[in-house]
Amino acid sequence: MTDAVVRELRDRIVRGALAPGARIDINEIAAELGVSQTPVREAILQLEGLGMVRRQPYRGTVVMGIDPNRLEEVTALRIDLEGRATALGVPRLSDVDLARMRELHAALESQSPLGAAASAGGEVDASDRFNRINREFHGVIYAAADSPSLVRLIGVLQDEADLIRLRVDMQKPTAHEFHAKILAAAERRDARAACEATRRHLLESFFAIRGEAIVPEGGILADVLRELGMETTR
Incomplete structure (x- = not known):
């Protein structure tokens, strides 16, 4: 039950239904979801551990905003971990896996990744759909890596990245180009090429969010790239 509440609240935060600064009322959430207060309290503790909410004196639990400085750290960790998962997963992909990736790639081609903090509701919903399909596309490969701990860590980082993307105007999306490269490499069972395309994909997303094609010196991302x-x- 706690896991279900975590998924529901996390989804609302990622979609923007619970905006930064919004207060989460335990009684209201419990009544809305038809559960007791205990799983809601436990879910809030987990979300606090993920940095998505914070319990504040006299205010209760509030949704956290985006820390721009976290983008660099999250990108560095994702480049490392998702690259590893891709290298492990590609050689183990089945024909069924590849067929699913083709379906998801086609679905992504019909979606617009543009979404921003000031977007209208429909555009935010489109961005949310894009994020979900995008994660499933990469998730096919990561699941094939057969490393549950690695996949779980990647999921936590993807949640934070989705929070950022839903609140940033992505003027020059690059996902389609890299998805095509990743799919082509996966079909060839070329783990190295798929890994390189995945890592470059994440770096280009970082550039797009920052609005400049340079990595700050002296930080974790620069170290990982070196x-x-x-x-x-670029």
């Missing part, structure tokens, strides 16, 4: 032999500029 270790992986990747350029810190």
